[in-house]
Amino acid sequence: MQDKDKVWIFDTTLRDGEQALKASLTEDDKIQLAHTISRLNVDVMEVGFPVSSPADFRSVQRIATEVKGPIICGLARSVAKDIEACGEALRTAQQSRIHTFIATSPLHLEHKLRMSLDDATAMAVKSIKLARNYTDDVEFSCEDAGRTPHWDLCKIVEQAINAGASTINLPDTVGFVTPDEYAAMIRHLMNNVPNIDKARLSVHCHNDLGLAVANSVAAVQAGARQIECTINGIGERAGNCSLEEVAMIMKMRKDHLKVHTDIKSEEIYRASRQVAKICNMPVQPNKAIVGENAFAHSSGIHQDGVLKAQNTYEIMSPESVGVPNNQLNMTSRSGRHVIEHRLEELGYQKADYDMDSLYESFLALADQKGTVYDYDLEAMIYLNQINDKDEKYQLEFVNSASNSQSVASSTIGMVIDGEVKQEAATGNGPVEASFAAIERLTGMSVEMIEYNLEATGQGASSLGQVNIIAKYDGRPYHGAGIAADVVEASVRAMIRVYNLIYRAQKVSDLKQQRKAG
Numbered sequence: 387m388q389d390k391d392k393v394w395i396f397d398t399t400l401r402d403g404e405q406a407l408k409a410s411l412t413e414d415d416k417i418q419l420a421h422t423i424s425r426l427n428v429d430v431m432e433v434g435f436p437v438s439s440p441a442d443f444r445s446v447q448r449i450a451t452e453v454k455g456p457i458i459c460g461l462a463r464s465v466a467k468d469i470e471a472c473g474e475a476l477r478t479a480q481q482s483r484i485h486t487f488i489a490t491s492p493l494h495l496e497h498k499l500r501m502s503l504d505d506a507t508a509m510a511v512k513s514i515k516l517a518r519n520y521t522d523d524v525e526f527s528c529e530d531a532g533r534t535p536h537w538d539l540c541k542i543v544e545q546a547i548n549a550g551a552s553t554i555n556l557p558d559t560v561g562f563v564t565p566d567e568y569a570a571m572i573r574h575l576m577n578n579v580p581n582i583d584k585a586r587l588s589v590h591c592h593n594d595l596g597l598a599v600a601n602s603v604a605a606v607q608a609g610a611r612q613i614e615c616t617i618n619g620i621g622e623r624a625g626n627c628s629l630e631e632v633a634m635i636m637k638m639r640k641d642h643l644k645v646h647t648d649i650k651s652e653e654i655y656r657a658s659r660q661v662a663k664i665c666n667m668p669v670q671p672n673k674a675i676v677g678e679n680a681f682a683h684s685s686g687i688h689q690d691g692v693l694k695a696q697n698t699y700e701i702m703s704p705e706s707v708g709v710p711n712n713q714l715n716m717t718s719r720s721g722r723h724v725i726e727h728r729l730e731e732l733g734y735q736k737a738d739y740d741m742d743s744l745y746e747s748f749l750a751l752a753d754q755k756g757t758v759y760d761y762d763l764e765a766m767i768y769l770n771q772i773n774d775k776d777e778k779y780q781l782e783f784v785n786s787a788s789n790s791q792s793v794a795s796s797t798i799g800m801v802i803d804g805e806v807k808q809e810a811a812t813g814n815g816p817v818e819a820s821f822a823a824i825e826r827l828t829g830m831s832v833e834m835i836e837y838n839l840e841a842t843g844q845g846a847s848s849l850g851q852v853n854i855i856a857k858y859d860g861r862p863y864h865g866a867g868i869a870a871d872v873v874e875a876s877v878r879a880m881i882r883v884y885n886l887i888y889r890a891q892k893v894s895d896l897k898q899q900r901k902a903g
């Protein structure tokens with residue numbers, strides 16, 4: 387029996403999402419992502435446009451052979467050679483779908499296709515019939531449905547269903563419509579296409595006005611039962627409806643919407659990170675569900691609330707979308723409760739410090755550097771003040787050399803405890819060589835967790851800003867450096883890390899002494 391409250395999730399990350407990338411995905415990238423997407427338990431995954439290039443044909447073919455679970459779908463224009471290529475590429479799939487489309491809006495018909503609606507309808511019908519020779523599962527889309535008169539849509543959709551399409555998709559291709567208009571369009575088709583009960587109604591929304599998710603939800607409320615979407619919302623121009631957002635809306639607001647999906651929400655974060663990395667499309671920090679800040683609390687009142695009851699400021703748990711834990715960032719907007727909580731987690735009791743004076747130092751440091759880390763908190767307890775001026779390690783000079791034909795080398799001069807010392811080393815590049823020289827000078831080696839280089843300023847005169855997270859003895863340390871030369875910026879950031887490690891060691895010694903005494 388059909389579950390009338392289930393909304394099918396049709397993932398098009400590897401088709402519409404891929405269209406928007408600066409560099410196409412390789413066959414291996416696509417296979418890796420296809421496995422990840424199938425772990426989300428999507429119902430359908432559209433994985434390419436087989437006629438578009440031999441490489442896309444091959445990757446659709448490989449995914450059809452290797453990835454089990456969801457229906458594997460390919461896109462084709464209403465053109466015989468596209469449909470034949472699609473049918474052939476999908477031949478080995480356990481379950482396959484051919485998705486064919488033609489534009490229906492007056493604007494696209496007149497200026498792009500240069501044909502009448504009747505001609506487009508005839509092409510669609512012919513293509514759907516051809517596609518049915520390859521599979522029983524054929525989807526038909528009216529491209530730019532959002533700008534197509536409703537009665538025109540009714541005409542072509544009725545014929546598409548008669549020709550054998552079992553899914554009818556009504557895309558808002560250019561992200562133009564508003565939620566109420568889109569819902570009205572869905573209702574119009576449901577009420578006026580005589581054979582509409584023979585097809586599943588699908589929606590495919592673009593985000594040009596930031597309405598892709600809202601429009602998809604409105605369409606579901608009006609009766610649509612498939613949403614086409616992409617992980618992280620990637621796709622043409624401003625992107626597509628975001629999979630993680632609609633999936634969580636349906637999960638969190640089931641009480642109101644009365645529908646559900648089969649998405650395994652715990653897989654969302656992993657999938658998002660992998661798409662961002664492989665597609666080289668970073669996720670904005672404040673992005674709903676998967677952004678770095680989606681479960682981070684930075685202000686004292688919120689942090690206090692979350693510590694008392696998580697749901698005061700979290701409508702879903704981080705674990706429900708696969709994020710390991712929430713984050714309480716310590717900034718100058720934080721209050722005493724979160725500091726006390728963090729110190730308790732680090733094993734301190736109230737008697738170990740004086741909160742009023744600690745809070746004063748905390749605010750001064752937070753105003754100066756933004757985020758305060760665990761090692762800063764501990765240093766505030768054990769050292770009267772944190773003074774960057776008398777740091778153990780100071781940079782004297784960087785002298786690096788690199789060219790495209792030989793290994794890079796670097797000599798670093800540093801003042802260590804008042805004495806100038808220098809060391810040289812080689813590496814794959816000047817930054818690696820410089821880090822190796824610093825390691826020799828300090829006698830300590832760190833594990834690099836993150837290295838980030840950004841240009842600040844404009845054009846060729848911009849400065850290089852380097853942010854590093856490096857681990858020593860199991861604890862992460864954060865260093866930043868800025869300079870006109872990116873190697874020098876990297877060296878400054880790394881020296882900052884070594885100074886923090888030194889300070890943490892001093893704190894640890896004082897801790898031992900206090901314990902012993």
Ligand SMILES: CC(=O)SCCNC(=O)CCNC(=O)[C@H](O)C(C)(C)COP(=O)(O)OP(=O)(O)OC[C@H]1O[C@@H](n2cnc3c(N)ncnc32)[C@H](O)[C@@H]1OP(=O)(O)O
Pocket residue numbers: 402405435437438439462463464465487488489498499529559622
């Ligand atoms: C809304 C969307 O996202 S649609 C999907 C968009 N994705 C892509 O375009 C990626 C894959 N595309 C491609 O690789 C190429 O565009 C191809 C292989 C499909 C076609 O390449 P070309 O033959 O060189 O044509 P080109 O892309 O320049 O122009 C598109 C042609 O298809 C026609 N066309 C566009 N949509 C359709 C359609 N649904 N059905 C039939 N013909 C169509 C256009 O009118 C134009 O025809 P013309 O050459 O007679 O003017």
Ligand SMILES: CC(C)C(=O)C(=O)O
Pocket residue numbers: 402461487527528529530555557558559560590592
């Ligand atoms: C091919 C169709 C479904 C599309 O991507 C669109 O109209 O945006």
Ligand SMILES: [Mg+2]
Pocket residue numbers: 402557559590592622
């Ligand atoms: Mg699209």
